[in-house]
Amino acid sequence: MRHSLRLAGLTLALATGLTSLAHADDKDTIEYRQHIMKSLNAQSAILGQIVSGAIPEDNLVQHLDVLALLASTALKSFEPKVQGGEAKPEVWNDWGDFSKRMQEFATKTQEASKIAHTQGGQAALANMLDVLSCKSCHDVYRAEKKK
Amino acid sequence: MRHSLRLAGLTLALATGLTSLAHADDKDTIEYRQHIMKSLNAQSAILGQIVSGAIPEDNLVQHLDVLALLASTALKSFEPKVQGGEAKPEVWNDWGDFSKRMQEFATKTQEASKIAHTQGGQAALANMLDVLSCKSCHDVYRAEKKK
Numbered sequence: 001m002r003h004s005l006r007l008a009g010l011t012l013a014l015a016t017g018l019t020s021l022a023h024a025d026d027k028d029t030i031e032y033r034q035h036i037m038k039s040l041n042a043q044s045a046i047l048g049q050i051v052s053g054a055i056p057e058d059n060l061v062q063h064l065d066v067l068a069l070l071a072s073t074a075l076k077s078f079e080p081k082v083q084g085g086e087a088k089p090e091v092w093n094d095w096g097d098f099s100k101r102m103q104e105f106a107t108k109t110q111e112a113s114k115i116a117h118t119q120g121g122q123a124a125l126a127n128m129l130d131v132l133s134c135k136s137c138h139d140v141y142r143a144e145k146k147k
Numbered sequence: 148m149r150h151s152l153r154l155a156g157l158t159l160a161l162a163t164g165l166t167s168l169a170h171a172d173d174k175d176t177i178e179y180r181q182h183i184m185k186s187l188n189a190q191s192a193i194l195g196q197i198v199s200g201a202i203p204e205d206n207l208v209q210h211l212d213v214l215a216l217l218a219s220t221a222l223k224s225f226e227p228k229v230q231g232g233e234a235k236p237e238v239w240n241d242w243g244d245f246s247k248r249m250q251e252f253a254t255k256t257q258e259a260s261k262i263a264h265t266q267g268g269q270a271a272l273a274n275m276l277d278v279l280s281c282k283s284c285h286d287v288y289r290a291e292k293k294k
Contacts, residue, residue, distance in 0.1 A: 028201040035189040035196075039213070042182040042189075049182075054175040059220040066186070066216045073206040 033077035060121030180224035207268030215260035
């Protein structure tokens, strides 16, 4: 974060009170959920690297905790009905199914985090990978843009 | 994660025992720290959005927790002396300074996470933004590639 951004943001916050600033314009709303999804993607890739033995598992429990925390934030970021980015209209047209799947994702990753702390990261991974699939939701709700 | 990757990884893990698979080749080592840095970048951007009032602060405490967890993983990902990506050679040539700064980053974000849980997210942000600057380390240790 740049110094100027931080100062501007803090001054704004002090002047108006952050809780009153709940209105996000469309660009910010889309960027927010993209930041979350990019983080989820990177953390999933790390878990894939650990599962395949490509990197050591030293940080496995921390990455499982991060995944669970990110999963807990994701649904909220889609609540504003703002189309754009890679989200298909089905996200809001089939909100019941979408939000159910997102909540399951949050629940399953939270369970994995708990298992990691009690039985170790490998036990958590084995339990989680049976039930989680990024692709099953992305196939329905994401229109991936080719980079 | 694709199903085939998961199965292949798990089978491999069961066959050999993951703890023996600590050797990462250079590409994996570089990708691992890039995944962490991308996640850190996205989470910093989210905090910037919250500070400036661009998005609601509903998930602020979770994002502070994620930042602290990611910061705790970052130093380990640079321990293998594998040059490449956007890391300058100074990372390993000045390891004493680099690792000290990384540890400070982990400590400060962990403190912020604790403050968030006791005094609230806004108190944590105000305390953290005074002392943290991504740029101060990136100027010395990162050679950013233009996208």
